[in-house]
Amino acid sequence: MIAQTINQTLRKVPAWPLYILAPIPVVWIYWLGITGELGVDPAKKIEHQLGLWALWGLIAGLAVTPLREKLGVNLIKYRRAIGVITFFYVFAHLLTWLVLDVQFQNVWADIVKRWYITVGMAGFAIMIPLALTSNNLAIRKMGPVIWRKLHKATYAVALLGALHFLLLVKGFQWEPILYTVAIVGLLAMRVNWSGLLASRKVAET
Secondary structure, eight states, X not given: OHHHHHHHHHXXXXXXXXXXXXXXXXXXXXXXXHTTTXXXXXXXXXXXXXXXXXXXXXXXXXXXXXXXXXXXXXXXXXXXXXXXXXXXXXXXXXXXXXXXXSTTSSHHHHHHHOHHHHHHHHHHXXXXXXXXXXSHHHHHHHOHHHHXXXXXXHHHHHHHHHHHHHHHSOSXXXXXXXXXXXXXXXXXXXXXXXXXXXXXXXXXX
């Protein structure tokens, strides 16, 4: 009953305002940096916050299917917008690192030597074709079956994003661990465990 009420309300709310609202947090965090509200190293704080928002976007995108299947809440029409906005935050995160943090110095050396950067760049590279094909024209050209297969690469992006955060932090910290658990848990909810167990029993007989 609650899910039905939520779905009826969501039918009246279009996805397009999300694209308009998405840049506001980026402008806000940069404004805080410009006005000195982020301390002595604003670039690092902006970079970190944009990375967190990107990770939240990945988690939100992964949560759409489980919410529909487990709770009956249908957010499918927002999933594409969530994905595009997540790419926008990842791109802003990358640009902040390139322009404000390392200032285009020793970029390739950092990518090769620092594992967390290597992993992050791999995730970003995978996201590029996903972002470029997040439109109706791409679906028509590719066909829905191939398009869905391509966009399952989002799962790899989410895992790489979690690993990027785990490798980035120093020492034991709960925050990246909790994000990793959330991502792995959401991916595990997509697996047909009963089917896998049944197949294993058949193979053993």
